[in-house]
Amino acid sequence: xxxxxxxxxxxxxxxxxxxxxxxxxxxxxxxxxxxxxxxxxxxxxxxxxxxxxxxxxxxxxxxxxxxxxxxxxxxxxxxxxxxxxxxxxxxxxxxxxxxxxxxxxxxxxxxxxxxxxxxxxxxxxxxxxxxxxxxxxxxxxxxxxx
Amino acid sequence: xxxxxxxxxxxxxxxxxxxxxxxxxxxxxxxxxxxxxxxxxxxxxxxxxxxxxxxxxxxxxxxxxxxxxxxxxxxxxxxxxxxxxxxxxxxxxxxxxxxxxxxxxxxxxxxxxxxxxxxxxxxxxxxxxxxxxxxxxxxxxxxxxx
Numbered sequence: 001x002x003x004x005x006x007x008x009x010x011x012x013x014x015x016x017x018x019x020x021x022x023x024x025x026x027x028x029x030x031x032x033x034x035x036x037x038x039x040x041x042x043x044x045x046x047x048x049x050x051x052x053x054x055x056x057x058x059x060x061x062x063x064x065x066x067x068x069x070x071x072x073x074x075x076x077x078x079x080x081x082x083x084x085x086x087x088x089x090x091x092x093x094x095x096x097x098x099x100x101x102x103x104x105x106x107x108x109x110x111x112x113x114x115x116x117x118x119x120x121x122x123x124x125x126x127x128x129x130x131x132x133x134x135x136x137x138x139x140x141x142x143x144x145x146x
Numbered sequence: 147x148x149x150x151x152x153x154x155x156x157x158x159x160x161x162x163x164x165x166x167x168x169x170x171x172x173x174x175x176x177x178x179x180x181x182x183x184x185x186x187x188x189x190x191x192x193x194x195x196x197x198x199x200x201x202x203x204x205x206x207x208x209x210x211x212x213x214x215x216x217x218x219x220x221x222x223x224x225x226x227x228x229x230x231x232x233x234x235x236x237x238x239x240x241x242x243x244x245x246x247x248x249x250x251x252x253x254x255x256x257x258x259x260x261x262x263x264x265x266x267x268x269x270x271x272x273x274x275x276x277x278x279x280x281x282x283x284x285x286x287x288x289x290x291x292x
Contacts (some may be wrong), residue, residue: 010279019262022282024272037183037192041289044190046183046239049246057278064274091289093192093268094282096260100195102268104289114242116165122239122248126170128210132203133156136168136240143187143237143250 008058012098019096027099028054033069034101038113040120041090041104045142047113048121050079057101064089066103084109154204158244165242173245174200179215180247184259186266187236187250191288193259194267196225203247210235212249230255 010025012018018025028034033051040047052060056067056076066087070077080086087105094101107113114121124136156171158164164171174180179197186193198206202213202222212233216223226232233251240247253259260267270282 008278022270022284024278024280024282035181035195037195039185039190039192044185046185046192046248049181049183049241061272061274061280062277089274092272092274093285094270094272095195095267096262096264096269097267100267101272102192116242118242121241121243121246123242124168124240126207126238126240126247128207128235128238131208132154132170134170134207136170138168139239 008054018098024094025098026054026057026094026101027097029099033071034099036066036068037100037102038066038087039102039104040142041106043142045120046122047105047107047119048079050077052101060089060103061092066105079113080108083112085112087113154200164244170240171244172200172203172240172247173243175245179217180245182212182214183246183248184212184233185248185250186288187252189288191266192268193251193253193265194225196223198247206235206249207238212251226254229258231258233259 010023012025026034032053036050036052038048050068053069056069059067066079066089068077086108088108089103089105091104112119123139125139127134156169158171172180178199182196182198184194196214199215202215205213212225212235214223232254234254235249235251237250258265269285271285273280
C-alpha cells in the first residue's frame, strides 16, 4: 500500500481549495485508502464499491481501467484481470471533500462486476417501513427509473 | 454511536448466508459504521456518500428517510433536518458482502444534496489518460447516458 502522504498527488489545501479548487488533492484515510463507487455508465446502476490506495488511483487515472487495493489480499487489484471483466472507465468524478471517487464504467468481458456472478454486487433490496430485522428481496437487475 | 455488536440486526452468518441469504446481516467496521452510497432515483447520479451506524441504518429502514452518523460531529445526522433537503428513500439495496448499502432517493426541499449548494457532491470530473496531478473539470450536472 502506498504511503498516505500521497506523493503522487497535490498536497491538501484549505477547505476552499478542496471544495472549489480544480487541483485534485484526494484525501486518503488512516489506512491510506479512499472509497471508490462504481456505477454502470449507461444505466446508473451501482455495480460495486471498493477501496483505492494512491497507486491504484493513479493507475486508474492513467489507464482508464479500474484498479483498487484489495484489503483482504493486501495487494494491488486490477479488477477483472483474471475474469476479463475489467472496468473501462468512461468518467471519474471526485466529491466535495475529495475523499470519495465515483467511476462510471463499462464492464468488459461478460459484463459481470460481482464475484458472485451477478452483474452488480447490489442484487438484493432491503424492505423499507418496518423495524429490522428485515428480509431481503432478490432484484431482477437494474432499478427501473421512477 | 451504536455498539458494533449490532443488536438491532441478525448476527453475521457464514459466507453463503451473507451472499445468498435473505436475512439482513450488515457488517459494521471497527468504528461501528457502514458506508452508504446515495443516488438520485431518477437519474442514477451519485449524490453523496456517507456513513451509518446501526441506529442510523435502522432509522433509515423504519422511516424511509436517510439518517447517517456524522463522523465530525460524532452524532446522529438526519440529512436535511435543517435545510429541508431530506432524502426520501425510494429503494435501499445491500451488497454481496453486506458491508455497503445503496440508497436510491428523491431529495426533498430544493433538491440540493451537497453542503456546497451543488445538487450532487460529485460536481467535478477527473481527466483520464495522463499521470497525476490532474486538474479537475466542473461538470454541468448529471452525466449524460452513453
